[in-house]
Amino acid sequence: xxxxxxxxxxxxxxxxxxxxQEIVMGKLSPGxxxxxxxxxxxxxxxxxxxxxxxFQELEREEIVETRRGLGRYVTSEEAKIMAIKKEMAGDxxxxxxxxxxxxxxxxxxxxxxxxEAVQEDSVLKNKNRNV
Amino acid sequence: xxxxxxxxxxxxxxxxxxxxQEIVMGKLSPGxxxxxxxxxxxxxxxxxxxxxxxFQELEREEIVETRRGLGRYVTSEEAKIMAIKKEMAGDxxxxxxxxxxxxxxxxxxxxxxxxEAVQEDSVLKNKNRNV
Amino acid sequence: xxxxxxxxxxxxxxxxxxxxQEIVMGKLSPGxxxxxxxxxxxxxxxxxxxxxxxFQELEREEIVETRRGLGRYVTSEEAKIMAIKKEMAGDxxxxxxxxxxxxxxxxxxxxxxxxEAVQEDSVLKNKNRNV
Amino acid sequence: xxxxxxxxxxxxxxxxxxxxQEIVMGKLSPGxxxxxxxxxxxxxxxxxxxxxxxFQELEREEIVETRRGLGRYVTSEEAKIMAIKKEMAGDxxxxxxxxxxxxxxxxxxxxxxxxEAVQEDSVLKNKNRNV
DNA sequence: GTGGTCTAGACCACT
DNA sequence: GTGGTCTAGACCACG
Numbered sequence: 001x002x003x004x005x006x007x008x009x010x011x012x013x014x015x016x017x018x019x020x021q022e023i024v025m026g027k028l029s030p031g032x033x034x035x036x037x038x039x040x041x042x043x044x045x046x047x048x049x050x051x052x053x054x055f056q057e058l059e060r061e062e063i064v065e066t067r068r069g070l071g072r073y074v075t076s077e078e079a080k081i082m083a084i085k086k087e088m089a090g091d092x093x094x095x096x097x098x099x100x101x102x103x104x105x106x107x108x109x110x111x112x113x114x115x116e117a118v119q120e121d122s123v124l125k126n127k128n129r130n131v
Numbered sequence: 132x133x134x135x136x137x138x139x140x141x142x143x144x145x146x147x148x149x150x151x152q153e154i155v156m157g158k159l160s161p162g163x164x165x166x167x168x169x170x171x172x173x174x175x176x177x178x179x180x181x182x183x184x185x186f187q188e189l190e191r192e193e194i195v196e197t198r199r200g201l202g203r204y205v206t207s208e209e210a211k212i213m214a215i216k217k218e219m220a221g222d223x224x225x226x227x228x229x230x231x232x233x234x235x236x237x238x239x240x241x242x243x244x245x246x247e248a249v250q251e252d253s254v255l256k257n258k259n260r261n262v
Numbered sequence: 263x264x265x266x267x268x269x270x271x272x273x274x275x276x277x278x279x280x281x282x283q284e285i286v287m288g289k290l291s292p293g294x295x296x297x298x299x300x301x302x303x304x305x306x307x308x309x310x311x312x313x314x315x316x317f318q319e320l321e322r323e324e325i326v327e328t329r330r331g332l333g334r335y336v337t338s339e340e341a342k343i344m345a346i347k348k349e350m351a352g353d354x355x356x357x358x359x360x361x362x363x364x365x366x367x368x369x370x371x372x373x374x375x376x377x378e379a380v381q382e383d384s385v386l387k388n389k390n391r392n393v
Numbered sequence: 394x395x396x397x398x399x400x401x402x403x404x405x406x407x408x409x410x411x412x413x414q415e416i417v418m419g420k421l422s423p424g425x426x427x428x429x430x431x432x433x434x435x436x437x438x439x440x441x442x443x444x445x446x447x448f449q450e451l452e453r454e455e456i457v458e459t460r461r462g463l464g465r466y467v468t469s470e471e472a473k474i475m476a477i478k479k480e481m482a483g484d485x486x487x488x489x490x491x492x493x494x495x496x497x498x499x500x501x502x503x504x505x506x507x508x509e510a511v512q513e514d515s516v517l518k519n520k521n522r523n524v
Numbered sequence: 525g526t527g528g529t530c531t532a533g534a535c536c537a538c539t
Numbered sequence: 540g541t542g543g544t545c546t547a548g549a550c551c552a553c554g
Binding site: 283286287288347350351354355357358359361362364365366367369370372373375376377379380381383384 | 414417418419478481482485486488489490492493495496497498500501503504506507508510511512514515
């Protein structure tokens with residue numbers, strides 16, 4: 001888990017998002033054990049308290065559950081995971097559409113912009129660019 | 132200018148964005164005078180220092196210019212305004228696409244999601260306008 | 263003995279309370295044999311160490327006694343059992359009254375609240391039993 | 394605000410409860426400013442981080458709101474405060490009734506126990522006992 | 525001055 | 540070993 005942090009967003013939020021992504025994309029499955037506070041802190045070279053906070057928040061969102069003395073696990077409720085994916089996508093979508101409208105773009109224009117972006121993106125990928 | 136602030140983003144940034152929108156959408160035209168620090172602070176019921184900072188930043192981005200003794204004005208360079216619009220749209224787009232990909236969506240799926248959202252959105256608007 | 267554990271309270275405490283209840287309510291009588299550490303651990307699907315600790319504590323409180331080579335038994339002193347019941351009820355009562363007073367409830371109000379709750383509760387039970 | 398802490402419960406929870414009580418009992422009113430993190434930490438002689446955590450939790454429960462750069466305030470929604478009082482009383486009640494039933498007490502017996510306790514309590518108060 | 529975040533390091537209870 | 544809590548102290552952005 002190589003990771004660089006963006007200074008504008010709190011580290012614990014960035015890790016939350018990263019873990020959520022891993023779950024949503026299936027790299028972490030329901031019921032999987034996640035690393036311990038100490039392990040992850042060592043790996044990311046950040047303070048254990050920061051990881052602790054990440055996990056606390058994930059637990060509050062019921063994405064992760066603690067089994068005392070044993071460790072933390074991805075929630076085994078698949079429905080919860082689908083809900084997270086939908087919520088995250090919905091947030092992105094809403095923010096994007098609203099933003100574009102506030103800049104004066106109409107519905108059709110927004111669709112066009114996206115189409116164009118997606119096309120470019122796939123072209124780029126075919127040429128093996130990734131930065 | 133009724134305005135509620137989102138606690139996650141600095142107020143001065145929110146005002147900056149609001150003013151940029153007004154300009155991009157043509158509600159404020161190149162060369163228009165903008166309110167004074169005191170006026171805007173009173174209207175928004177916030178600290179004048181915060182407004183001051185907003186204007187400073189807008190000036191740094193060359194969106195606004197100060198004429199000493201007269202007040203502040205929207206830049207008269209139309210090109211600059213177009214550039215801002217492109218930049219803001221580009222930022223929104225980039226963040227959205229990247230986010231969706233991180234959730235595991237493919238290019239085509241993203242286009243579909245957008246199409247659907249735009250359609251719903253225009254349907255809603257025809258039924259009940261509330262903004 | 264199906265059992266779900268509450269994450270806020272140590273498991274060994276929860277089992278202690280459960281066993282105490284069984285004794286106080288007469289489901290376990292003075293002199294009865296209680297399950298072995300291994301049996302109970304298997305049944306509850308928890309670590310034998312945790313059960314061991316439960317029994318240790320119960321022994322310290324003289325609620326349970328060990329007969330070497332034979333197993334553990336509920337104390338045969340009936341007085342002890344009555345004492346436990348009083349103590350547990352007293353704790354509950356004290357915590358409840360103090361809590362209600364801290365919320366600003368007066369003595370009479372507390373009595374009323376209880377009357378109401380008890381009434382509702384018995385009504386509910388007559389309609390649908392589910393535990 | 395003299396305060397002694399009970400070692401069994403996290404300090405930040407104890408402070409949360411204390412503040413909730415102050416609000417429910419009207420010692421802190423909707424819209425009142427509450428002490429800053431540093432102030433309260435100094436007064437209680439605990440670490441600012443601990444107070445910070447208290448306030449974070451209160452905010453998450455929407456009992457307190459932050460105005461950036463200005464400080465924290467008791468929510469101005471009176472309904473929220475009533476809801477808290479009800480919730481806290483309901484929790485106490487539920488725990489008490491359930492506990493008593495688990496000890497084998499019937500509805501009427503519970504009412505009697507409470508009546509007795511309340512009576513003793515008021516007798517004690519008339520004699521000016523408070524410890 | 526205010527809150528928000530992070531680091532460093534410690535102690536404790538639980539399994 | 541695991542997580543939970545707390546202290547001490549620092550830095551930063553915001554108003």
